Amino acid sequence: MVGGGPAGLTAAIALAGAGVPTALIAGRAGRGDNRTTALLAGSVSALDALGVWPRCRAQAAPLRTMRIVDDTDRLWRAPEVRFEAGEIGLDAFGWNIENRHLVAALRARAAEVAELRRIDEEARAVAIGDDRVTVALAGGAELAAKLVVAADGRRSICRAAAGIETDSRSYPQTALTFNLGHAREHRDISTEFHTAHGPFTLVPLPGARSSLVCVVAPSEAERIEQLDPAALDEEIERRGHSILGKVAVEPGHGAFRLGAETARRFAARRIALVGEAGHVIPPIGAQGLNLGLRDAATIGELAVAARRDGADVGGARLTDEYDRRRRPDVRSRTAAVDLLNRTLLSDFLPAQSVRGLGLYVLDRIGPLRRAMMREGVTPRLAEPRLMRGEAL
Ligand SMILES: Cc1cc2nc3c(=O)[nH]c(=O)nc-3n(C[C@H](O)[C@H](O)[C@H](O)COP(=O)(O)OP(=O)(O)OC[C@H]3O[C@@H](n4cnc5c(N)ncnc54)[C@H](O)[C@@H]3O)c2cc1C
Numbered sequence: 001m002v003g004g005g006p007a008g009l010t011a012a013i014a015l016a017g018a019g020v021p022t023a024l025i026a027g028r029a030g031r032g033d034n035r036t037t038a039l040l041a042g043s044v045s046a047l048d049a050l051g052v053w054p055r056c057r058a059q060a061a062p063l064r065t066m067r068i069v070d071d072t073d074r075l076w077r078a079p080e081v082r083f084e085a086g087e088i089g090l091d092a093f094g095w096n097i098e099n100r101h102l103v104a105a106l107r108a109r110a111a112e113v114a115e116l117r118r119i120d121e122e123a124r125a126v127a128i129g130d131d132r133v134t135v136a137l138a139g140g141a142e143l144a145a146k147l148v149v150a151a152d153g154r155r156s157i158c159r160a161a162a163g164i165e166t167d168s169r170s171y172p173q174t175a176l177t178f179n180l181g182h183a184r185e186h187r188d189i190s191t192e193f194h195t196a197h198g199p200f201t202l203v204p205l206p207g208a209r210s211s212l213v214c215v216v217a218p219s220e221a222e223r224i225e226q227l228d229p230a231a232l233d234e235e236i237e238r239r240g241h242s243i244l245g246k247v248a249v250e251p252g253h254g255a256f257r258l259g260a261e262t263a264r265r266f267a268a269r270r271i272a273l274v275g276e277a278g279h280v281i282p283p284i285g286a287q288g289l290n291l292g293l294r295d296a297a298t299i300g301e302l303a304v305a306a307r308r309d310g311a312d313v314g315g316a317r318l319t320d321e322y323d324r325r326r327r328p329d330v331r332s333r334t335a336a337v338d339l340l341n342r343t344l345l346s347d348f349l350p351a352q353s354v355r356g357l358g359l360y361v362l363d364r365i366g367p368l369r370r371a372m373m374r375e376g377v378t379p380r381l382a383e384p385r386l387m388r389g390e391a392l
Contacts, residue, residue, distance in 0.1 A: 002025045002152045003027065004107075004120075004151075005103070005151060005275060007275025007289065008152070008274065009024070010296040011296035011300060012118075014296055014299075014300030014386060015300050015303055018304040019304075019307075023116075024110065024117070024119065025122075027120070027152070028120065028122065032100055033099065034098070035098075035099045036097060036098045036211035038063060038290075039095050039096070039097060039290065042290070042387035045388060046296075046387050051109050052105050052106055055105035056102055056104070058206075059206060060097040061188065062188050062204075063085070063094050063190050064091070065083065065085070065189040065190070066083045066093060071193040071194055071195045072195060088374050092188070098179070121139050122137070122138040123136070123138075127161070128269050128271070131146070132314075133146075133271065133314075135148065145314070147303060147313050149272050149274050150277045151274040153276050158271050159277050159278075161271065162270075164264060164265050165264050166262060170259040171341060171345070172218065173215050173258040174215070174218045176216065176253055176254070176255055177212065177254035178211070180210055180250060181209050182210060182248070183208070183246040186244060188204055190202065191243060193241070197220065197345070201214075215283075221255055232249050261279065262280075262330065267319035269319070272299050272322050275291075278326070284337050294326075294383075295326055297386035297387055298326060300384075302322055
């Protein structure tokens with residue numbers, strides 16, 4: 001396993017926890033960032049089954065209602081759409097948590113798993129042979145394995161070693177991330193304002209706090225980053241139409257240029273891509289890490305089954321099956337996020353009307369809305385066992 005981000009840690013715990021001897025080449029601890037993750041219900045079930053969730057549940061806030069508000073000023077404006085978790089029999093669609101708490105809980109759990117050895121070094125080179133992969137570490141040592149799970153992020157050296165190419169696209173947008181305190185209660189409601197430059201999404205955190213992802217044009221992002229604290233509070237409150245009352249933005253923020261990148265295969269030559277090594281998608285609709293956790297659960301399930309059957313863990317049968325199982329989930333979500341983002345950015349009237357009509361239909365037709373909610377939380381196409389809370 002290469003990469004000690006949230007996707008790699010989850011895959012390592014899943015594999016080692018099921019008895020597969022695993023080395024996690026975690027790299028050096030990176031610079032912390034202030035991102036949060038809205039973990040959908042299936043991801044929470046998986047983290048619970050892996051013994052991670054009890055360690056961080058108290059730092060997560062439930063998402064019981066999701067609102068989409070058209071804030072575009074355009075001719076075709078969509079109605080406000082509200083999704084209630086109770087409508088599909090769930091207590092919450094998911095839970096929002098700061099990445100630093102999630103990663104701390106994953107690291108603490110990883111330290112307890114007997115079959116897991118964590119190495120805090122970088123992988124420098126990856127050489128693929130017929131029956132094993134050899135990874136050279138920065139300190140000079142080498143490790144060999146039948147299968148390498150590549151969770152080494154968007155510039156994955158494992159993916160490059162396997163010769164897997166990617167398709168990428170960039171968007172004229174920057175996502176700014178902030179955390180903030182506010183005067184009014186959020187009442188477990190997440191609100192996404194759709195503006196002509198991208199979404200402005202407030203997601204509850206425990207107490208009277210929320211996280212914010214504000215997607216704007218890059219020049220506008222630079223302007224906002226320069227604001228002094230009082231002006232920033234005002235700017236954010238204005239953009240959020242004061243729905244949370246007075247806001248106080250906490251120190252520190254993140255800035256991410258938006259892009260999408262998808263591997264052409266999700267596994268080949270004893271390398272299986274997990275998390276952003278396989279797919280990067282814009283932070284719209286909380287899909288990125290939820291996909292990464294489904295990758296982790298799927299590779300765990302396949303490797304444990306192959307080992308139990310005495311098959312080659314890492315052989316073509318396993319990598320082909322992994323690719324087959326992850327492809328529809330990753331591709332359909334990447335396409336949906338791309339379409340939504342492009343109809344937002346488009347000045348083209350038919351594109352705006354398609355988005356408006358889509359939201360109108362969702363607002364009015366209960367069964368369709370419920371089907372979409374269910375698919376968003378637990379995808380039919382790709383539900384590994386861990387997402388149903390079952391052990392591997
Ligand atoms: C603004 C924003 C908001 C988001 N919100 C959500 C959300 O609400 N819900 C959601 O599901 N997703 C969300 N995402 C996506 C989510 O943050 C990412 O999918 C997730 O962080 C990726 O995790 P990862 O483990 O795949 O990659 P990373 O976190 O990038 O981890 C890769 C790790 O590999 C290590 N590494 C790299 N190279 C090497 C090497 N050679 N040797 C050893 N280690 C190496 C790195 O140090 C790093 O620790 C958001 C993303 C953004 C930008």
